[in-house]
């Protein structure tokens with residue numbers, strides 16, 4: 479393991495997030511390697527950490543003032559042992575090859591857990607959509623797809639949304655793909671309902687996250703009813719995480735964006751959530767405006783000079799980070815524990831640092847890793863692909879019930895894999911081991927490719 483980590487650090491220096499994601503998986507799959515010497519012989523670790531293909535490209539585009547900009551686009555096609563590459567596109571100024579590779583690596587194991595035939599990939603660009611007009615967003619998406627289209631396809635690689643890529647961007651990307659290929663196919667998921675999308679896809683990651691939480695609590699004869707939750711972010715995952723917590727009788731008191739967070743002691747109810755959806759999805763405003771609309775809420779501006787995020791320093795039962803990577807550090811984790819939080823479930827990808835995770839595990843906090851807890855999004859993307867292939871649409875209840883079934887199955891799989899490898903109750907070890915076994919066995923079946 480140490481040798482492999484040294485190797486990737488030497489080969490891919492500076493890819494901090496990728497190193498973090500790989501180290502987390504390698505640490506937990508040791509018992510599997512001890513039991514299966516044939517994996518070592520087949521150099522399975524060396525193969526699984528190396529992307530099958532990395533595509534990097536120039537994305538030139540013109541703003542509304544006629545100024546030319548050049549961004550960098552990526553698609554990391556990480557592993558196709560289980561099916562076509564599948565994973566979202568992220569448009570955010572922080573996007574680098576390291577972020578793409580960490581997300582693609584996580585995606586491989588997450589997709590394996592869904593039980594659907596999906597490989598893993600991720601892509602995006604270091605483009606900042608904030609403050610851009612619809613026309614600028616369209617021109618950017620068209621330029622991005624003008625290169626990406628030659629690498630993807632409904633049986634090859636099927637991207638979806640992620641940070642900064644929602645229904646609007648998927649529409650522009652799909653339109654350009656269709657024009658270039660002269661094909662109407664399910665090459666992207668997260669499409670609008672009236673042209674190939676699936677019911678429940680927008681809700682899927684957030685709802686799935688809360689179904690996973692409900693399953694963890696049910697294991698201890700508990701439920702979300704009456705529990706107070708801290709949620710971060712205010713985008714797609716956060717919105718539908720809050721919605722499902724409310725359906726199940728829980729209470730949510732926080733939401734955030736990159737500028738700051740709100741704390742609403744009275745709780746964010748359905749009407750307030752509707753305001754947030756309108757604010758974020760239509761007006762594209764800031765969470766600060768929540769406090770102006772609901773004066774009982776307190777707004778705190780983000781302060782990069784602090785060594786912790788005060789959002790995580792409130793009394794609560796559960797924490798569901800739904801914004802971005804490494805948003806809960808060791809200090810935040812200690813604050814959560816001191817404030818009575820007993821459950822942490824990752825709606826975002828890798829939102830907890832290794833120090834935070836260690837603290838949760840050492841303090842017997844119920845901790846759900848993102849690759850299990852937020853797998854509902856890609857699961858319903860897989861269901862969208864199935865519906866596209868059949869040229870049929872399933873009703874809302876059917877997709878929702880399949881999503882619930884998948885989340886329960888992931889929950890069970892994690893517990894069983896953890897118990898079978900001497901780590902009972904450890905969802906992190908369970909998710910990594912179960913996902914790893916499925917992928918590496920398929921890789922071995924398919925020979926040295």
Ligand code: NDP
Nearest residue numbers: 640641642683711712713714715735736801802826827855
């Ligand atoms: P959105 O773009 O819809 O929302 C992202 C939210 O997180 C916004 O509130 C945004 O604030 C905030 N945010 C983003 N970057 C930062 C940052 N660096 N610091 C603080 N806040 C930040 O994205 P999603 O809701 O789709 O994604 C959220 C997380 O969930 C990501 O980690 C994503 O990878 C993960 N995820 C998403 C899935 C999906 O189906 N969409 C599936 C599985 C995981 P602001 O507007 O100010 O940038």
